Amino acid sequence: MRTLHHHTLSAPSRKVRLLLHEKRIEFAEQIIEPWRPDSGLWSLNPAGALPVLVEDDGNIIADHNAICEYLEEIDTSVATIGKTPxxxxxxxxxxxxxxVxxxxxxxxxxxxxxxxKRVAARDAPDSRMLKAGRENLHTHLQYLGWLTERRKWLAGEMLTIADFAAAAQISLVDYIGDVPWDDYPLAKEWYVRLKSRPSFRCLLKDSIPGVAPAPVYTNLDF
Amino acid sequence: MRTLHHHTLSAPSRKVRLLLHEKRIEFAEQIIEPWRPDSGLWSLNPAGALPVLVEDDGNIIADHNAICEYLEEIDTSVATIGKTPxxxxxxxxxxxxxxVxxxxxxxxxxxxxxxxKRVAARDAPDSRMLKAGRENLHTHLQYLGWLTERRKWLAGEMLTIADFAAAAQISLVDYIGDVPWDDYPLAKEWYVRLKSRPSFRCLLKDSIPGVAPAPVYTNLDF
Incomplete structure (x- = not known):
């Protein structure tokens, strides 16, 4: 069976999982811990990056963007990139x-x-890094709001890889409860809509060993 | 006329220029110095990255990968991504x-x-950075050789965006004369073939203000 090698901490993996579920493509899952030298990841993808899709015939599709484009080409039932060029x-x-x-x-x-850092290196976070990340997050939530004020979904009328890429990144920040949702009602409205979709259930079930999700993470009405 | 906003120092811009020339798509060029606050880049692309393609009707296509895919969709005369999924x-x-x-x-x-750093900040290079770059380059030249020993072009029988992406990056390292070509004859053979193509001429004419190219850069028989 088609198998996706991924990890719950990998945002590009989350993007591809959302896409697979939206397209209702069946797949098996194989969790890989990319920081382990014996993970087998390097033999699947010499770039050492997740996710990697392995087809029934053994063909390996690596690189998150290449996987999204590939799935769009082999499955045209649900379009996830857009209609016109x-x-x-x-x-x-x-x-x-x-x-990026x-x-x-x-x-x-x-x-x-x-x-x-906690899961892979059992190390504590650097507060300067956290400060930088929290500050930069505001610009992105503003941009999300700006887009959704003008469009139904981020790239236009259709739900696309733009929404999956954004949700994949943001869902991990939401897992640690660091998204100031109340300050960004437009971004929140977009995320609520996306979070309620059946494709999103797989992410809400994710659990990261040793780190419980923030209460907001699985709440559909936060 | 369709206009590409780019800079000679930008590898993603070089990739798109190669692609446009291979497809024989006519375009005007506008050089943008992305480090200047008044460059106008941010109004074309809020990500602040080059290149940006502006169509006759004013439509703006930003992000190097999005531009390559877009050009492949609007111009099917010369395929540059591949045939099968x-x-x-x-x-x-x-x-x-x-x-990446x-x-x-x-x-x-x-x-x-x-x-x-020299052109944009008039600053001197950090020798530790140069050492790291030179060391890492060996792995990439080995991988290039490994690929071209098995395939006509990097991704297979066809010349594709894989070759353009590689040549775009490597041409800039070649400009400063830092590619140890003699140690990697297979990678060199591939680069010689690519460098001899008419599409490559635009890059060989590039001149970076204040930094003359290494003699090898424009030499087709190095």
Whole structure:
């Protein structure tokens, strides 16, 4: 069976899981701890990054963006990138915004310090990093609000990889209870809608060993 | 006319320029110095990153990957990603390898320190950074050799965005003469083939103010 090798702490993995569930593509799951030298990850993907999709015929699809595009090409029943080339470009631009910019400016600081460092290195977070991440988060929540005030979903009328990329990153920050939702009602309204979708259930069930989720994390009416 | 806003120091811009020339798509060029607050870049792309493509109707396509996918969708005369979903996934995986991994492990150290820092900040390079970049470069040249020993081009039989992404990154390291070509004959053979293509001429004409290219840079028979 098609198998996704992933980890609950990996935002790109969460993005692909949302996409698979939205497309109702069945898949088995294999949890990999990427920081373990014996995890087997490097033989699946020489870049050492999650997620990795392994097809029934043994073909390996690595790189989160390549996996999303691949799934869109082999399964056209539910479109998740957009219809016209311009719409698709906008969805890809915004997916990259969250995959790269949000990850660098917020995820690496907050999730990196509070979750990854604790789980993988059993180390305490650096308060300067947390401060930087919390400050940068405001800009991103403002931008989310700006987008959703003008559009139904982040990239336009359709739910796309832009929403999945954003939700994947934000869900991890939400796990540690660090999203100031009450200050950003537009971003919150968007996240509530996304969180209520059946595809999101898989993320809400995620549990990170040794770190209980913040109460807000599984609450659909927060 | 369709206009590409770019800079000679930006590897993602070089990738898109190669792609446009391979597809023989006509475009005007606008050089933007991204480190200048008055460059106008932020109004084109809120992520502040180059390149940005502006279409005749004013539509703005931002993010290097989104631009490549967009060009592939609007111009099907020359395929630059691949044919089957699996081939396309491999081209995208390798493009990301060079866009992200090579940039982080080599480009940011060597090109960042020797070119970007000098041109944008008039500052001297940090020798520890240069050492790290030179060491990491070996792994990437080995991987290039490994790929080209097995395949005609990096992702397979076809010339794809994987080759353009790799050449874009490597051409900047070559500009400063830091590629130990003689130690990596397979990687060199691949680069010679690519460098001889008409699409590559635009890069060979590039000149970075205040930094002359290494003699090897424009030499097709190095």
């Amino acid at each position: 311009a719409e698709r470009a906008e969805a890809r631009r915004l997916a990259a915004w969250f995959d 910019k949000f990850a660098t400016e917020v995820g690496n600081y907050l999730v990196g310090e509070k979750l990854y | 699996a081939e396309r996934a491999e081209a995208r995986r390798l493009a990301a390898w060079f866009d 991994k090579f940039a982080t492990e080599v480009g940011n150290y060597l090109v960042g320190e020797k070119l970007y």
